[in-house]
Amino acid sequence: MHIRDLTIERLAVATVNAKQTVAETLSKINETGYRCIPVVDEEDNYVGMIYKVDLLSYLYEEKGDPNNSIDPLIEHSDVYIGEDESFLKALLHIKALPFISVVKNGKLLGILTHNQVESVLEDAFGLKTGGINITLASTEARGMIRKLTTTLKDENIEGMLTLDNGSALARRVVLTLEKDRSDEDMVKLREKLEKNGFRILQMKRIEPK
Numbered sequence: 001m002h003i004r005d006l007t008i009e010r011l012a013v014a015t016v017n018a019k020q021t022v023a024e025t026l027s028k029i030n031e032t033g034y035r036c037i038p039v040v041d042e043e044d045n046y047v048g049m050i051y052k053v054d055l056l057s058y059l060y061e062e063k064g065d066p067n068n069s070i071d072p073l074i075e076h077s078d079v080y081i082g083e084d085e086s087f088l089k090a091l092l093h094i095k096a097l098p099f100i101s102v103v104k105n106g107k108l109l110g111i112l113t114h115n116q117v118e119s120v121l122e123d124a125f126g127l128k129t130g131g132i133n134i135t136l137a138s139t140e141a142r143g144m145i146r147k148l149t150t151t152l153k154d155e156n157i158e159g160m161l162t163l164d165n166g167s168a169l170a171r172r173v174v175l176t177l178e179k180d181r182s183d184e185d186m187v188k189l190r191e192k193l194e195k196n197g198f199r200i201l202q203m204k205r206i207e208p209k
Helices: 022-032 052-061 087-094 114-125 144-151 183-195
Strands: 036-040 046-051 099-104 107-113 131-138 157-163 171-177 199-206
Touching (some): 022 052, 036 107, 046 052, 087 099, 107 114, 131 144
Antiparallel strands (some): 099 107, 131 171
């Protein structure tokens, strides 16, 4: 999955021009209702991000001039990702930000928000389709995934997420199987997994989100 598949496109993104004043920028942010928006130049090149809290601090705590440039308040000028970057890179970059800008050849293409990131994780857990959600563990960390998929070779796996990666002692896996299963099927499935050395930490039905 590439970032371009998750990006909110440029036309739908509120921005402010780097040449605007503090007062103009604060007004624009207030109009949008966001706490932070991207900053671009006159050619729509990405310049950075501006936070409402910084504007307010400048105006009311530092008694700054509202007609001054926002340039000293712009942050994260070098923090952005390309449209062909991996989801993993986006996940690592966005943790401390309200969003991350997507840039190509200097131009702002759009933004990736936490909602988009969460939607990918929801899909990995199978929350979009619903189904039988299982959290299991095995003390045989090495080769666990191969053993698990072999055990479930006749099942339709809607989503899977592994935890404790790198552990030599144990690993947990959260997976979701198709929802059309009876209670009897679930009992048999539990027995099959336990017979093959997996410890069931949780098994429950989830409804589509």
